[in-house]
Amino acid sequence: MYVCICKGITEKQIQEAVTSRNSNNTKEILKSLGIGSDCGTCVEDAIKSLLEHAARAPRESKDSSNNS
Numbered sequence: 001m002y003v004c005i006c007k008g009i010t011e012k013q014i015q016e017a018v019t020s021r022n023s024n025n026t027k028e029i030l031k032s033l034g035i036g037s038d039c040g041t042c043v044e045d046a047i048k049s050l051l052e053h054a055a056r057a058p059r060e061s062k063d064s065s066n067n068s
């Protein structure tokens, strides 16, 4: 299901971003996907989706380094 129509970002893409970064840094993930950079109406739903997935996803490691 699309979360951000302007950028064509799906809920699955958001979840994959959370998993691949092993992070729930909301601002960083939304910015990297371009979510909210146009009309901005998707931001609330995107954050909700991101946090729900982050809460469910097991953390593989609590690494203090940043993979940016």
Ligand code: FES
Residues within 6 Å of the ligand: 003, 004, 005, 006, 007, 035, 036, 037, 038, 039, 040, 041, 042, 043
């Ligand atoms: S729907 Fe995401 S920026 Fe417009």
